[in-house]
Amino acid sequence: MADLKIVVAGAGGRMGAANIRAVSALAGVALHGAVDRAGAEAIGKDAGSFAGIEPLGIAITDDMQAALAGADAVIDFTIPTASVELARQTSARGMIHIIGTTGCSPDQDRAFAEAANAGGRIVKSGNFSMGVTLLANLVRKAATALSAYDIEILEMHHNKKVDAPSGTALLLGEAAAKGRNIALADHSVRVRDGHTGAREPGSIGFATLRGGTVVGEHSVIFAGPSERIELVHRAEDRAIFANGATRAALWARDQKAGLYGMDEVLGLTD
Ligand SMILES: NC(=O)C1=CN([C@@H]2O[C@H](COP(=O)(O)OP(=O)(O)OC[C@H]3O[C@@H](n4cnc5c(N)ncnc54)[C@H](OP(=O)(O)O)[C@@H]3O)[C@@H](O)[C@H]2O)C=CC1
Ligand SMILES: O=C(O)C1=N[C@H](C(=O)O)C[C@H](O)C1
DSSP states (O other): OOOEEEEEESTTSHHHHHHHHHHHHSTTEEEEEEEOOTTOTTTTSBHHHHTTSSOOSOBOBSOHHHHHTTOSEEEEOSOHHHHHHHHHHHHHTTOEEEEOOOOOOHHHHHHHHHHHHTTOEEEEOSOOOHHHHHHHHHHHHHHHHTTTSEEEEEEEEOTTOOOSSOHHHHHHHHHHHHHHTSOHHHHEEOOOOSSOOSOOTTOEEEEEEEOTTOOEEEEEEEEETTEEEEEEEEEOOTHHHHHHHHHHHHHHTTSOSEEEOHHHHTTOOO
């Protein structure tokens, strides 16, 4: 089978560079194009050199239409508005679209579902690592088993991160809510400040730390009478997300149009 031809969107970013390295290194895929926003520093630079590997002969462009021509898939770790616009374009072409962008609003999430209904093969996840996808599964089971324990989710990321709570924290919160058979939106406490009163039983709390160069750390704490259980994931290299995103693109090749998650890619649904 021919290599899957992949365009990396957000090529000038932290994840863009990791995605270029992953697509260049892994079997079964080939870098077809690299895109960033008009005016970005990366425009015109060689994608490989920019990502810290050998020159690949592919210049980072701001011309999305030209980059998409002849491509099979897009790996997109950008910003919500750009991912929504790109989903309209990839669905119109029946392309594979891997979306790692976090901080999307409910309306933006609806736009992804509409793009999948219109023919897009979309895999979207707040975290493409194997470890976090497995962790979410464990969190769901623990939330069911420890039904009376308080659940708190703590995350820390680097000082350049722009959204909070992280996409991963929300993904883990959704997994916990699923385990409790409740809607996260009705039970989450995302900020505490001042005289908050006692903790609302059954709520799922979030706490956010930002600093330095932390790639991503998440703890899900189950606090009960006289004991705590903590499930923790520490990301040490962005390659774990990029490898997962590339794996998702290869998996989507055999799927029909739809909106999928990383648990489906890894066969962890039950
Ligand atoms: N799901 C997962 O596994 C992971 C998700 N993420 C998420 O991925 C996203 C990107 O993270 P990160 O790489 O650290 O952020 P960066 O800011 O380093 O990268 C984002 C890139 O997207 C570019 N960009 C902005 N608008 C457009 C556009 N219209 N078209 C193309 N490119 C555009 C930015 O350009 P410029 O800076 O010039 O504006 C930048 O180069 C975030 O939402 C983050 O939370 C991160 C890691 C893992
Ligand atoms: O912005 C980041 O860096 C990360 N974002 C994702 C998130 O919001 O959870 C995934 C990872 O933790 C790194």
